[in-house]
Amino acid sequence: MALGLSIYPNKSSFEANATYLKKAADLGYQRIFTSMLDVTADNKTEILATFKKIITYGNSLGLKTTIDVNPRLFKVLGMDYHHLDLLADLGASAIRLDANFDGLTESLISFEEPQLDLELNISADTGNIANILSYRPNLRRISGCHNFYPQRYTGLGLDFFTKCSTMYKHMGLKTAAFVTSQAATFGPHVFADGLPTLEMHRDLDIAIQAKHLFATGLIDDVLIANAFASDDELKALAAVNEDQLTLKVDTIPTLSTNEYDILFKYQHFNRGDINDYAIRSTFVKLAYIHHAIPVNHAVPQLKPGDITIGNDNFGQYKGELNIVKQAMPNEHQLKNVVGHVTAAETFLIDYIRPWSKFRFTKN
Structure with a gap:
């Protein structure tokens, strides 16, 4: 199990992000989540340089970065799914596919060089994971990660969350979900009334959200979706016992x-x-x-x-x-x-x- 936090390098200064990451690393956090979904042809050069700088700094702290991507981003960056060197050059350890493909594509990515891990979108009851596994992917590089939901009353219900997560756990895959900070002020999108995976978590204390996710037995990694969580929230989340309910x-x-x-x-x-x-x-x-x-x-x-x-x-x-x-x-x-x-x-x-x-x- 691991804890992580999100940064959005194009929305805050390098210094602010670096300070935030250092505090988290000192508390035992292991992961960074970030999104490049708002990259355009006009700003891509500047944004790529910004992302590389902060991801490289995160790597120096022992924090591994997952970048959220979708088909539009690949077109903007001039990449295809068999040539991911650009993202690897940024220092990323994994990509999260916000949208699924045909199963064979995901399977091939899991074997491609450079060896970026592949996180799939759990928050969809499509049965797509069974399709992907039928193409015999490299399971050591496949995991699942839920969505987060900026709009109030749109987060996942508990029954649906359980159903989707269970599919991944039954297949032996690692899973991740998001909690929301009550102190943070922004996320990847213009509007963000909190950023939880589960709607029932939107107004809860961050530690209680994490306790619940771990207690379900369905989630391995818990990530803070919005930025910046307060020092007290970072400490409270780091203190959560992942192995048993306290x-x-x-x-x-x-x-x-x-x-x-x-x-x-x-x-x-x-x-x-x-x-x-x-x-x-x-x-x-x-x-x-x-x-x-x-x-x-x-x-x-x-x-x-x-x-x-x-x-x-x-x-x-x-x-x-x-x-x-x-x-x-x-x-x-x-x-x-x-x-x-x-x-x-x-x-x-x-x-x-x-x-x-x-x-x-x-x-």
């Missing part, structure tokens, strides 16, 4: 030391024999057989997002941690409500599957 928690004021430790100092995982009412992390209780967990905020009714720990009255279930999935009574007040998954992240609970690992951080 939920932010609002804790109760009277949280005990043992409850705090159970919440934040243990690796949790959901039982395999799941139920409809709660995520159950049961192994942690074994460490608290001989520790006191007095009754503390054992409210009579539990609601979705509540995090509970079995108290001293709960027999063999003392110390068991639950995340409540649907409302239910707290029978005999045997469970202490120690906190609540933050409202913005409650929807992520649905992605904790049988045997899923998860952790918590304090909000």
Whole structure:
């Protein structure tokens, strides 16, 4: 898995882009996405020089660049799909085909010199990937990347996103999708009301967007689509645990030391024999057989997002941690409500599957 960010060298100064890339590289980002779709015959010489300068600088930081291309751009640049030296000379590592071709063309590109990787547009339910694979491409150089959507209410719905992404994952291909910065002011186009892949992400915190994409199990790389993300956003995204879901928690004021430790100092995982009412992390209780967990905020009714720990009255279930999935009574007040998954992240609970690992951080 890798994190990336987008730059648009013809829309901001080299110095601004270079500063942005250096901050990202220092935080562990590995990828650059950029677009040359607005290149024209009149400005191509100047823009190519601008792109080469910043991509070369990105390469010096260890950042690999993907350039978004389409058939019109190839005509403007006087290229064909079997002669990609111009893009390689810019320092690019990959091209993303914004539009698909006949399958054979993509297959041939994956073997051509120079060895540019080929990213295909996932955001289309055409079955084109199966066609491309039927032409036996070089799979080591093929991956998929979703679109981003500047216009509000045009981003992908979750069901469609899942369907398209699943096709690629089932074929063993790497995938990428975009998140949007709430601080950035521009993208590749004149109008940009945020630039997410998923419409439901448009107004969410950038880290929550990434947590969701990783939690689906369908996305390998997450890219910031617009520029420039704030320093806080870059750090927050870099801190996202790509390997397991980490939920932010609002804790109760009277949280005990043992409850705090159970919440934040243990690796949790959901039982395999799941139920409809709660995520159950049961192994942690074994460490608290001989520790006191007095009754503390054992409210009579539990609601979705509540995090509970079995108290001293709960027999063999003392110390068991639950995340409540649907409302239910707290029978005999045997469970202490120690906190609540933050409202913005409650929807992520649905992605904790049988045997899923998860952790918590304090909000």
